[in-house]
Amino acid sequence: MFARQSFRSAQSLKHGFRKYSTEAPKKSNLTPIYVGVGLAGLGAGLWRYYGDNPAAAIELKDRPKVFNGNDWVDLKLTSVEVLSHNSKKLRYEFDDKEAVSGLPVASAILAKFKPEGAQKPVIRPYTPTSDEDIPGYLELVVKSYPGGAMSEHITSMPIDERLSLKGPIVKYAWTPNKHDHICLIAGGTGITPMYQLARQIFKNPEDRTKVTLVFGNVSEEDILLKKELNELENTYPQRFRAFYVLDKPPKEWTGGKGYITKELLKTVLPEPKEENIKIFVCGPPPLYKAISGGKVSPTDQGELDGSLKELGYSKEQVFKF
Numbered sequence: 322m323f324a325r326q327s328f329r330s331a332q333s334l335k336h337g338f339r340k341y342s343t344e345a346p347k348k349s350n351l352t353p354i355y356v357g358v359g360l361a362g363l364g365a366g367l368w369r370y371y372g373d374n375p376a377a378a379i380e381l382k383d384r385p386k387v388f389n390g391n392d393w394v395d396l397k398l399t400s401v402e403v404l405s406h407n408s409k410k411l412r413y414e415f416d417d418k419e420a421v422s423g424l425p426v427a428s429a430i431l432a433k434f435k436p437e438g439a440q441k442p443v444i445r446p447y448t449p450t451s452d453e454d455i456p457g458y459l460e461l462v463v464k465s466y467p468g469g470a471m472s473e474h475i476t477s478m479p480i481d482e483r484l485s486l487k488g489p490i491v492k493y494a495w496t497p498n499k500h501d502h503i504c505l506i507a508g509g510t511g512i513t514p515m516y517q518l519a520r521q522i523f524k525n526p527e528d529r530t531k532v533t534l535v536f537g538n539v540s541e542e543d544i545l546l547k548k549e550l551n552e553l554e555n556t557y558p559q560r561f562r563a564f565y566v567l568d569k570p571p572k573e574w575t576g577g578k579g580y581i582t583k584e585l586l587k588t589v590l591p592e593p594k595e596e597n598i599k600i601f602v603c604g605p606p607p608l609y610k611a612i613s614g615g616k617v618s619p620t621d622q623g624e625l626d627g628s629l630k631e632l633g634y635s636k637e638q639v640f641k642f
Contacts, residue, residue, distance in 0.1 A: 384456060386423025387415050388488045393433065395483040399458065405542045408464040408510075409476050410450070413484060418457045424449065426495045426521040427514050427642075430488030432461075434474050445471040446490060448513035450546065452520065462545055464510045490619075493601070493640055495521060497528035501597040504590050506581065506612055508537045508604025509545075514642045515603060516546050523553055523561070533589060534563040537581045537608065541571055564589050581612065583628035593633040600634060603642035616641045 387394055396413035403409055415422075424430070430449065435442040451460035465476040478484065495518060503522075505515040515534065522528045532553075538544050544565060553561045566577030566585070577585060591598050602613045609615040614626025625636040 385417055385420040387417075387420050387459075388423050388430065388486070390489060391487075393485045393487045395485050396459075397483050398478050398480055401478075401480070404462065404545060405464075407466075407476075408462065408543070408545060410460055410462050411475065411478070412451075412458050412460050413486070414458045415456075421456050422449065422453050422459050424453045424489045425491060426453065427492045427518045428489035429492060429514065430486050431490065432471060432475065433485040433487070434471070436470060436474070443470045443474070448517055450513055450516055450549075452524070462510065462513055464545070492642055493518075497522075497525055498530060500530060500599045502531040502533070502591050502595070502599075504598065504600040505532065505534045505536075506586070506600065506602045506604075506608075507534070508581070508608040509543070511603030511605070511608070511642065512536060512545050513603075515601060516549065518601070519553060519561070520549075523557055529560070532561045533591075534561070535566070535581055535586065535589060536563065537566040537568075537577075537604070539568045541567060541574065543567075562589070581608070581628075583631055586612075586628055587632055590632075593635070593638065598638060600629060600639045601642060602629075602639065609641065613639055613641055 387396075396415065398411055399414040400412040401409055402411075427448075429446040431444050431446055433442050433444045447461050447463065449459045450462050451458065461475070463472055463475045465472045467473075475484065492514060503518070505519065507515045515536075519532050519534070522530050522532060534550065536544065536550075550563055554563050564577060564585070566579065566581050567574060568579060570576070570578050590600065600613075602609060606615065610627065612627045613629050614623055617623040622636070622639075622641055625634065625639055629639055
């Protein structure tokens with residue numbers, strides 16, 4: 322996924338991106354209404370945009386929440402969409418069709434199942450890709466890995482089977498305009514928390530945060546959520562840029578080839594000296610090792626290492642999902 326080859330003409334790319342990176346965000350004339358929904362014991366607020374319809378805000382605030390941070394909930398699988406040879410989008414229905422997930426951004430949920438003959442259940446975290454405000458269901462994008470007990474279980478589930486889920490696991494509490502510019506460096510299914518965060522930013526017209534995505538994959542068909550990412554880039558060309566890198570690109574591929582390199586990051590990311598930027602990293606262990614260094618634990622980000630350290634970014638400027 323990360324072989325060292327040229328990405329594009331560095332000079333032209335750098336010139337265009339620097340202009341994009343330093344342009345002042347334009348103010349919106351729209352007036353949003355936000356609702357803060359407290360999650361007991363989590364100390365995080367859930368902020369939402371409802372345009373000119375305060376009744377919708379009240380309605381959502383009063384809706385029951387599926388996840389409370391404590392209890393496991395068994396949700397029924399109602400539809401499956403094949404995204405690639407090893408990836409699927411799965412929709413899980415809430416028993417209460419009027420309920421919403423109650424998940425803040427950015428957060429994950431835990432999935433649990435007990436393999437036949439096993440003494441202990443398998444538990445893995447996943448980030449839903451559906452909008453947190455949509456009542457009735459949530460969606461997971463899951464890639465099946467050979468020997469991956471949970472991913473193989475989830476992607477082979479039949480319709481109407483139930484999956485035990487629990488959450489939220491709050492990762493990085495977002496509030497509008499928390500940073501002027503955020504950068505998302507992802508590999509494989511590491512795109513899911515990045516998309517959750519980007520979607521939340523662009524659904525709120527008062528949030529003027531700029532977003533840069535660098536996304537590495539093996540092949541073109543492995544680019545998960547490509548349609549959704551293209552829609553964001555086409556709708557917000559002055560505020561969202563996506564750069565794709567493939568280890569095995571097709572002949573007609575015009576994007577990056579091989580690794581997400583230090584040279585690429587130097588070209589497309591805002592410089593470390595810029596104020597109020599944040600870089601998010603999520604992907605397989607080799608990506609963390611090369612880009613930022615790994616986390617020590619879910620609650621310990623560890624020291625900054627890899628390309629980002631070499632480029633002069635500080636530990637405080639980087640968050641590892």
